[in-house]
Amino acid sequence: MGDQANKQIILKNYVNGFPTESDMKVRNVAIELKLPEGSTGVLVKNLYLSCDPYMRNRMSDVKGSYVPSFTPGSVITGYGVATVIDSGRADLRKDDLVWGVTGWEEYSLIAAAETLTKIQHTEDIPLSYYTGILALPGLTAYVGFYNICSPKKGDTVFISAASGAVGQLVGQYAKSFGCYVVGSAGSDEKVNLLKNKFGFDDGFNYKEEHDLDAALKRYFPNGIDIYFEQVGGKMLDAVLTNMRLNGRIAVCGMISQYNLEESEGVHNLLKLVHKRIEMRGFLVFDYYHMYPKYLETILSQLRDGSIVYVEDIEEGLENAPKALIGLFHSRNVGKQVVVVARE
């Protein structure tokens, strides 16, 4: 096979503040669709790309982070679903489907291919789900709820960014566990999803609440036992005031803070003492060993309909920057996915 045109999404420069589409650009290069002799890498054709909030961190020049920064002038990388074209790994062959870290481009030569996991695809499950519920966002929700929140039947649970990839699942887990579940999201359409699709007991549009403390008191007159934290800042402060004794806060992320030059200060931490609250941060990478068992469980739940899942599908690699940036403006309705190619 000779050289093939390869469209790529490039980070132009490190970003300060809110990223915009102009921080990225489309570049066309040529790629030979064959691995170099002796390569232990994997050459893939990309199908679906995952847009995740943690990617914002990689757009800044941060030293010593838990994930390395992107390299300006180079292709953006992230989790995705791909089909194998050529493989230097004994356990992967041409036409295998995989998920793992790939490039934001049509074809990727993945030199360090350890993260690629072979997909046992069946027609009843959309392949794109391996960017979300069947990949790390799904495992994040599972671990976050069952391992970090220490849930008890009857607990009151509040989830911020509740309609996103992780939140929609946490809410369903909490409901099936016997908790009272309320979520916040950034539009009425999303709040409607929470209540009518994911089975939350209630939900509210945080953009329409001038007083988050008052909003939380309305939904939790007796306080919050468990907060699944994904936004930080003012929401966290309001939640701290409304936590119950011996409450738990699972800190999954703080998306409202990622684009600020200096993060907002959180003022109500003394409530941790008065209310005896446990606040615990976690990263899904520490729980990767639980993935096979998780996958088996969630596939069966998707098949029997006990868990539902909503994606926000953006068509075309060239629209990936817009889709990524949409996360930080709360534009995505459900898990944000970019379709590069369907096969």
Place this chain on the structure above:
Amino acid sequence: MGDQANKQIILKNYVNGFPTESDMKVRNVAIELKLPEGSTGVLVKNLYLSCDPYMRNRMSDVKGSYVPSFTPGSVITGYGVATVIDSGRADLRKDDLVWGVTGWEEYSLIAAAETLTKIQHTEDIPLSYYTGILALPGLTAYVGFYNICSPKKGDTVFISAASGAVGQLVGQYAKSFGCYVVGSAGSDEKVNLLKNKFGFDDGFNYKEEHDLDAALKRYFPNGIDIYFEQVGGKMLDAVLTNMRLNGRIAVCGMISQYNLEESEGVHNLLKLVHKRIEMRGFLVFDYYHMYPKYLETILSQLRDGSIVYVEDIEEGLENAPKALIGLFHSRNVGKQVVVVARE
């Protein structure tokens, strides 16, 4: 017995910001040194009073706190050591020594006497210790270190307000557990105590550090496993940046924040995620059932010299306001006690 003069310390009005001596006043009243007929209370002569940071909270008009606010115009209450003059409680008799909640006055008629605990006094242990190491501050240190910090041998431990009633003990517990222990305090004299009296590995005077982050990096080049939090604000922010993976923060208090109209914002909470940190607030009242066992252990440790203890003794009830306010200016060297009478 007829009426007896009774000197009292009165809170004049609710306090905003830093309290001053003029927020309190000395008042002389008369008290009959005999319980009313049928009383189930206890009449005591106060000997030693405890000055504790949490008392600041009670000087403000706070609704729904874990401890009620003081009443302006009334005598200040707090923990202390006293001798029983007259008792309506079957298990307490004249001349018994007790510790528990009493008034900042020479004599107190304690109507709700449930907190009074009889002291089995022996001459080798100073009676004043029942305001600190042999009372709730001691139990706070014990519970905070062993139950909340989840210590492991070899852990690096940082303690703020380290020479105070609680900190000095936490440091000694951590050292005896096999940890590397550094404390911060508000004067060179106190830092000297940490290193040469309490056996800390090192210590620093936070008032002489312009850059707390740099100071912590100097003492913990490989990071902090356990932070025993007693000050909050800028120190907490600096610690968050210097925590190690899977670190633990036991939140005992935040004394730097108690006198601010609005607490300082804490900006580095996202480190909880990146470093997988557990941050947990606690109140000693939840562990009161552990006191008898704790007392037995600590008495034996004091007697064999494996634990040492330093008090800052203020003579005279009329100086109690000055002593209490000194806590918030870091003036006390060791546990702050006020002597009302020695017998």
